Structure formats: C-alpha cells, structure tokens
Amino acid sequence: MAAERPISEEMKDSLRIKTSFKDFLSLKNEMDTTYLKLQRMGFIESELLQLKKENDTSYSAIFFLGKKYSKLKVFYSEEDFSKKELQRVASEITDLYFILPFETIPLALRKLTALRNQKGNAFARLRLSEFEKNDTDMLIATLLVDNGIVRTVDSIVVKGYEKFPKSYLRYYAGIRKGKIFNQKKLVTQSENLNSLGFVSTVKPPEALFRKDSTTVYFYLEKQNNNLFDGILGFATDEETQKLIFNGYLNLELNNNLNYGEQLIINYKADGKEQINFRTKLTLPYLFSTPFGLSGELKIFKRDSTFITTEQQVRATYQIDPRSTVYIGYKGYESSNLLDEAIAGAPIEDFSSRFFILGGGYLKPQNRKLFPVKTAILLDAGIGSRKNENKPEDQLGVETTLNNIFNLNYRNSIFVQNKTGVLFSENYLVNELYRFGGINSIRGFDENSIDASLYTVLSTEYRYLFGEDIYAHSIIDLGYFENKTLSLQQNLYSFGFGLGLNTMAGLFRFNIANGSTQDSSFSFANTKIHISISSKF
Incomplete structure (x- = not known):
C-alpha cells in the first residue's frame, strides 16, 4: 500500500x-x-x-489520505441527553456540545443508543449530520435522535414452565407490566431467576412488538430442587485419642406445589450426645402480594445438661427484588436436666419472649456453583427472660455479611462475617449463642462454643477448574466472650477444601485445623468433613 x-x-x-x-x-x-x-x-x-x-x-x-481530524465536536439537544448521561462517552461537555476523540465515535454512538433503549425507545436511532470542517484538527457535526415510540411491557408470557409462580417474576425479579421496556435489564432479571434453584432460564427473553403493545416471552425450565444433604465428620477425642464421628442431615423440599414454598427438616448430632433439630416452613408471596409468612421450630439438647426449645413466626415483606424486611415473634423454653448444679456454669429453667425484626439484602449472580454474590442479613430481638419468676430485659442482635470478589472467571475471593451479641444483666449457659463447625468457624466441633458475644471472619480463595469443580483455601478468624465464665478468647482455623458437582449432587470435602490463642498447633485438632448435597 x-x-x-x-x-x-x-x-x-x-x-x-x-x-x-x-x-x-x-x-x-x-x-x-x-x-x-x-x-x-x-x-x-x-x-x-x-x-x-x-x-x-x-x-x-x-x-x-488527506487531512487527519483527531476530534469531533458534536452539538446536541438537552432534551435528548443530559450532561450526566454524556459523561459516559465524553469528558469535555458544555450546554451546547461535547467533544469526542475520533476513534471513539462508533463506541460512543452505541452507548448513547443503549441509553435511549433503556428509556423504552427500543427502536431509537442516532446519526451524525451537518458535518463542517475548519482549519483545526476538529470536525463539527450535529447529533440527531429518532426516538421512535416509547415501549412498555404490556404482557408477560412464560414458555416451558407454565406453572411457574408468577409472583417471583413481579417481586423477586422485578419484572412488571407497565414498566418501560429495557431489553438489557430484562436479560439480567431473567438470569437472576437462576439463583432460585427450582427454575433455570433456557434462553434470553424475547419481545414481540405489535403496533400498540409489547409482549415479553420468558423461556424457563423447572429444576428439581429438593435437597438431601449429609455430612460425615471425623475427629480425635482429646481425652481418649480415639476416632469419633459426627453427623448432619438436612432435607429441603422446594416448590413441589409450584408455589415457591419451602420445607426444611434439619438434624445434627456431634457424637457426644449433642442433638440439634430444626424444621421451618416458608410461604412466600401470599395471595400474590409481596407479603410472606414463615414458621420455625428448633430443639437443642446438650447431653444430660439442658434442653432448649425455640419457636419463631415471621411476616415478611419484599421491598424490591433484592431487599426484604420482616417482623415477628420468637419464644424460648429451656429446662435444666442436671440433678446437681455444676460450679461456675449457671444452668436454670427459663422462658423468654422476643419481638423480632430484621431484613436482608441478596444480590444474585449467574454462576451455578456460587449463585449469591452478596448477602447482608440482620436479625434483632428485644424482649425479656423469666426464670424463678424474675423477669430480665434482654436485647439480641445477629448479623451476617458476605461477598464474593470475582477477580476473573476462574479466581475469586469469598469473605464472610457472622456476629452475634446478647445484652443482658445476667447470663445463663443455656441461653447463650452456640457456634463452631462447618457453617461458622471450621476446625471446631459443631456448636461446641458458647458465647454471649461472638464474631467470625471466614475467608476462602477459590479457584474454578471448570463449571463443576473448584478448590479453595480456608482461613477463619474468630473472637468470642462468655460472660458466664468471664472468658475472652481468639480463635484460628486454617485448611483447604474441594467442591465437585456430580450426577449425584454437590460433593464437598473440607479439612481444617482449629486452635485458640492459649493452645498450640496440634494435628489432633484437625477436622475432616465430607458432604454430598443430592437434588431430587
């Protein structure tokens, strides 16, 4: 050339x-x-x-070649674009014009067209006209916008899973009739449905434009999302140095009635006569409204020391697709099973009543193994405890914060903090928070730590080998206080894990070693957990 x-x-x-x-x-x-x-x-x-x-x-x-122009001065109307919108494509902006580097013109026009599409102008067209040259390296043009007809979503059709509970479209995904048509946003909202578990998107939504209406089609497929989860754990008894077992069984029945309902039955035993039973029923979007209802029963028994029963009822309200608030009632009944009191361990019969309120924020992502990117959960209860006919006011607060930082497709960092604090004049052992284990701080026995205050920071560096397999590190740090024992202690846990999505379900293998600030490292403290979550 x-x-x-x-x-x-x-x-x-x-x-x-x-x-x-x-x-x-x-x-x-x-x-x-x-x-x-x-x-x-x-x-x-x-x-x-x-x-x-x-x-x-x-x-x-x-x-x-001729003369090279390095910039384009574009005159525009503020009726078409605001200065704030133009900041996405240009840095030099006035009330009359904005300036673009010549090489960025095609990309800038595509971005501005997308902005018009998001405002319901699905057929908006932009073009540059009235070109003028000058003696500098700057070309002059005028931006002309053909907005077309503003489109709104007039009807919604679900294909493939016709019995899909439509309330989830409206309240969970935020897809409603009358909203301005935005193809990009609809695709994102459709993908968010994947995080529900009982449905998957077959392909992106499509729109049928008629002269006076717009129909949006969603292509969904029902997924089996009933879950059976079992964990077999191995550990060494510190006193006998013998191998002991602990177990965990979890049954979740999800959306079997095509209503989005959930029934959970959970049972845990740590091999040392500690038993934890939980069942919960959730009914979302009652009568096609953003209101839902849930009820929960928990029973915890620690060998022959005490048994505590908790009942809870919540009324929930979905503010927007990601945010939920609730109010409710929580009650405790606890019985001392000891024939004789243990010195330094106040365990008494008591009953508690709490008014609870809280909320949650969940941000999903379109990743099969990690469907939730961000979660913020807050639970607060105010009430009183009565034992020996002595009422005592109490306040309890629990929070969970977690986020996945996606470095790229294969690499990510998971960070989670769980914190709980109980404010009271006096404390009983059988009313304290119980934590430890695979779902809180790994490397410790399940629910083996009692605390009036605790906070746990859990971290994982995750490497994704493929769509169905990943490995991760385990670094957990914790701190807790036990007012009944006047104890304050730091906790540490290190290890690694593996996750594999198989035909039978999600297989997880975790190995972690936990220690306290007062104890040195010992292989005897290593805990191995193997679990498989089978969907049916």
Whole structure:
C-alpha cells in the first residue's frame, strides 16, 4: 500500500493490512476494509486512488489520505441527553456540545443508543449530520435522535414452565407490566431467576412488538430442587485419642406445589450426645402480594445438661427484588436436666419472649456453583427472660455479611462475617449463642462454643477448574466472650477444601485445623468433613 506521503510504522500496525490473498476478490475486500479503518482514524477525506497490478502475483494500492481530524465536536439537544448521561462517552461537555476523540465515535454512538433503549425507545436511532470542517484538527457535526415510540411491557408470557409462580417474576425479579421496556435489564432479571434453584432460564427473553403493545416471552425450565444433604465428620477425642464421628442431615423440599414454598427438616448430632433439630416452613408471596409468612421450630439438647426449645413466626415483606424486611415473634423454653448444679456454669429453667425484626439484602449472580454474590442479613430481638419468676430485659442482635470478589472467571475471593451479641444483666449457659463447625468457624466441633458475644471472619480463595469443580483455601478468624465464665478468647482455623458437582449432587470435602490463642498447633485438632448435597 502506498499513500501521497509515507506513513508511520505505528499507523501500519494500527491498520493491520494483510499482504497475501487467495484471490482478487479477497484483495478488493481488504482494501475496502482499509478505507473504512482510515475513515474511523480521522482521515475522512481519504480515498482509494488506484489498485494496480504489478505482475502476475502482486498488486499495489495507492490511497489519498488527506487531512487527519483527531476530534469531533458534536452539538446536541438537552432534551435528548443530559450532561450526566454524556459523561459516559465524553469528558469535555458544555450546554451546547461535547467533544469526542475520533476513534471513539462508533463506541460512543452505541452507548448513547443503549441509553435511549433503556428509556423504552427500543427502536431509537442516532446519526451524525451537518458535518463542517475548519482549519483545526476538529470536525463539527450535529447529533440527531429518532426516538421512535416509547415501549412498555404490556404482557408477560412464560414458555416451558407454565406453572411457574408468577409472583417471583413481579417481586423477586422485578419484572412488571407497565414498566418501560429495557431489553438489557430484562436479560439480567431473567438470569437472576437462576439463583432460585427450582427454575433455570433456557434462553434470553424475547419481545414481540405489535403496533400498540409489547409482549415479553420468558423461556424457563423447572429444576428439581429438593435437597438431601449429609455430612460425615471425623475427629480425635482429646481425652481418649480415639476416632469419633459426627453427623448432619438436612432435607429441603422446594416448590413441589409450584408455589415457591419451602420445607426444611434439619438434624445434627456431634457424637457426644449433642442433638440439634430444626424444621421451618416458608410461604412466600401470599395471595400474590409481596407479603410472606414463615414458621420455625428448633430443639437443642446438650447431653444430660439442658434442653432448649425455640419457636419463631415471621411476616415478611419484599421491598424490591433484592431487599426484604420482616417482623415477628420468637419464644424460648429451656429446662435444666442436671440433678446437681455444676460450679461456675449457671444452668436454670427459663422462658423468654422476643419481638423480632430484621431484613436482608441478596444480590444474585449467574454462576451455578456460587449463585449469591452478596448477602447482608440482620436479625434483632428485644424482649425479656423469666426464670424463678424474675423477669430480665434482654436485647439480641445477629448479623451476617458476605461477598464474593470475582477477580476473573476462574479466581475469586469469598469473605464472610457472622456476629452475634446478647445484652443482658445476667447470663445463663443455656441461653447463650452456640457456634463452631462447618457453617461458622471450621476446625471446631459443631456448636461446641458458647458465647454471649461472638464474631467470625471466614475467608476462602477459590479457584474454578471448570463449571463443576473448584478448590479453595480456608482461613477463619474468630473472637468470642462468655460472660458466664468471664472468658475472652481468639480463635484460628486454617485448611483447604474441594467442591465437585456430580450426577449425584454437590460433593464437598473440607479439612481444617482449629486452635485458640492459649493452645498450640496440634494435628489432633484437625477436622475432616465430607458432604454430598443430592437434588431430587
């Protein structure tokens, strides 16, 4: 290729012109592509002057480049775009015009068109007109906008899973009739449905535009989301140095009635006569409203020391697709099973009544193994405890904060903090928070730590080998206080884990070693947990 003046090596690299072709048509197409590249680089006066055959195997092309324009001054109307919107494409903006580097013009026009589409102008078209040249390297043009008809979502049709509970479209995904049509947002909202577990999106939503209406079609498929989860744990008894077992069983029945309902039955035993039973029923979006209801029963028994029963009822309200608040009632009944009191461990019969309120924020992501990117949960209860007919006011607060920092497709960092604090004048052992184990601080026995205050920071560096397998580190740090023992202590846990999605379900393997600030490292403290979550 030749020009009216020599071109720089940098410009040759930018043009990336091929030098060999299989036929003349391929050569002609390459020259047309080069002409378009020159136009986009600012050589708007450029043209192909000659394509000459030198011999049987070579050709030469001569271009006229003309003046290079490096910037475009675009006059616009504030009725079409605000200054704030134009900041997405330009840095120099006035009330009358904005300035674009010449190479960014196509991308800027695509972004501005997308902005119009998001406002319901699905057929909006933008073009530059009234071009003017001046003596500088700046070209002048006017931005013309054809907005078309503003489109709204007039009807919604679900294909594939016709019995899908429509309330989830309205309140969970935020898809409603009458909303301005925004194709990009609808795709995101449709993908968010994947985090429900009992449904998956087959393909992106499509729209049918009629003269006076817009119908959006969602393509969904029902997924089996009943869950059976079992954990088998191994540990060494510190006193006998013998191998002991602990177990965990969890049954979740989800959406079997096509209502989005959930029934949970959970049972835990740590091999040392500690038993934890929980059952919960959740009914979302009652009568197709954003209100829901849930009831829960928990029973905890520690060997022959005490047994505590908890009942809880919540009324929930979905503020928006990601945020929920609730109010409710929580009651405790606890019985001392000891024939004789243990010194330094106040365990008494008591009953407690709490008014509870809280909320949650969940941000999903379209990742099969990690469907929730961010979670913020707050639970607070105010009430009183009565034992030996002595009432005592109490306040309890628990929070959970977690987030996944996606570094790229394969690498991510998971960070979670769980904190709980009980404010009271006096404390009983059988009313304290209980934590420890695979779902709080790993490397410790399940519910083996009693605390009036605790906070646990759990971290994982995750590496995704493929869509169905990943490995992760385990670094957990904790702190707790036990007012009944006047104890304050730091906790540490280190290890690694593996997750594998199989035909039978999600297989997880965790190995972690936990220690306290007063104890040295010992392999005997290592806990191994194996679990498989089977869907049916």
